[in-house]
Amino acid sequence: MAENIRKIVLAYSGGLDTSIILKWLQETYRAEVIAFIADIGQGEETEPAREKALATGASQAIVKDLKREFVRDFVFPAMRANAIYEGGYLLGTSVARPLIAKAQMDVYRDTAADAVSHGATGKGNDQVRFELTCMAIDPNVRIIAPWRDPKWTLNSREKMIAYAQKHAIPVPVSKAKPYSSDRNLLHISFEGGILEDPWAEAPEDMFVLSVDPREAPDKPTYVEVAFEEGWPVAVDGDRLPPEALLARLNELGGANGVGRVDIVENRFVGMKSRGVYETPGGTILYAAHRAVESITMDREVMLQRDQLSPKVAQLIYNGFWYSPEMEALMAFMDKSQENVTGVARLRLYKGHCMVVGRRAEKSLFDPRICTFEEDEGAYDQSDATGFIRLNALRLRVRNNAGFFKGV
Structure with a gap:
């Protein structure tokens, strides 16, 4: 397979993983690597990432401004659905991945590349997010996932930092602060x-x-x-x-x-x-x-x-x-x-x-009905009697049938 891969589009952020992977792909596959950078609100991080990609050996560093599309077509729809993962996570990374992968596939087609690649580890969610999107768009796309590649030996942050130092690749982490971070307009x-x-x-x-x-x-x-x-x-x-x-x-x-x-x-x-x-x-x-x-x-x-x-x-x-x-x-x-x-x-x-x-100009909150003061006939409280009795009917029948065990 490696012999047939001459051009790879890498989803590149300039962070620890993709900074290392860009060089690794060149060394391992002897292929041209195009760095694709999605601008989804990293701010000042985008231009340095482009410069670093070129300095590391990318043949091209393509930046696409996706901020409006990201918020309009991904962040806002997730919010309208009140999508919160496990009660606390507002999906800042998750909701960005399908857009990045979609735009990466555009570059893949535009440059007539042979494969796409990403920096997601074999332990995480991003590998799934990237690859499901890529395969939904092109069922036959070839995907290189370095962390799952048998030739990959940089299986720890410490080893990756050492590799970066060996190849003079600046990375935004150190042994003292080995955090992996992901930033966009949402989080x-x-x-x-x-x-x-x-x-x-x-x-x-x-x-x-x-x-x-x-x-x-x-x-x-x-x-x-x-x-x-x-x-x-x-x-x-x-x-x-x-x-x-x-x-x-x-x-x-x-x-x-x-x-x-x-x-x-x-x-x-x-x-x-x-x-x-x-x-x-x-x-x-x-x-x-x-x-x-x-x-x-x-x-x-x-x-x-x-x-x-x-x-x-x-x-x-x-x-x-x-x-x-x-x-x-x-x-x-x-x-x-x-x-x-x-x-x-x-x-x-x-x-x-x-x-x-x-x-709201059109509101379901009607103060005439819900007020604790005089409602001037807007709500007839006696209507609640039949409402309660009908709702209690099955409970009464259950008791009469002997199914209620008591309290």
Whole structure:
């Protein structure tokens, strides 16, 4: 197979793994390596990554600005589905992988390459996410996964750092701070090093997007987020494109220490893994969106949506963005969001994000009906008598039949 591979498109970030893999692919396969860099909000990291790829030996370093597509077509749909993995992870890395792989496949076709490659380890989820997307797009694509290649011997962070030093490849980690991180417009993640001890507290100097909640301002920040049919459209009255809107919320949330999560999650391959995440803007978005839903979404629709949300999160986490079941579920999510138009007001304070208000021009919250004061006939409380008796009928029949064991 190696003899037939002359050109490889590598999903390149400039981090530890892909920095090493670029050189390794050249040495092992004697092939031309094209570095593909997806700009999904790394900020200043993109240009240095391009320069480093070329300096390391890439024949080309292709950068694609995918920030708007990332937020509009991946982050926002996941949020509209209220997709949260295992109750805490807002899927910052997971939701980015199908877009990166899709764009990588575009480069693969445009450059007439023979194979694609990635830096995901054989223990993680990203290998699945990348490869499922690639094979969904091209069932016959050849994929080189170095960490699973029998010729790969750099099976630890220590060995990879030594390899980098041998080849004069600068890497953003050291033996003192061997963290593996992934950053985009939605979040930054940290794994490895001291974090492999689930009892050890993450060091404060590790965090990037948020201030220490204990050092956040003593005065709370209020923010308003507007939605139209479930899509975020404005912050504090300013209509913004998707990527700018999320960036604004990242600034507000990060300044107040919002969005830090430290969890042990279940990887798709079967093991447990610890991850520390900073998702300031996403935390605000999810809370604001849920608040607008609370006054605009029908109870039974919300129940169905909430039952499906964990499945959507699982599909995203496991890499099945381009699966038929995902298409079906997202069609339901789109339908559920048709009336979710309104504004949520939130208070950000020392790591907390609390909804303090919500309003909508068309709202299911009717104060005439729910008031504790005189409702002027809007609701006849005597109607509840028959409602209760009908709901109690099966319980009464059960008791009369002798099936109720008593208390």
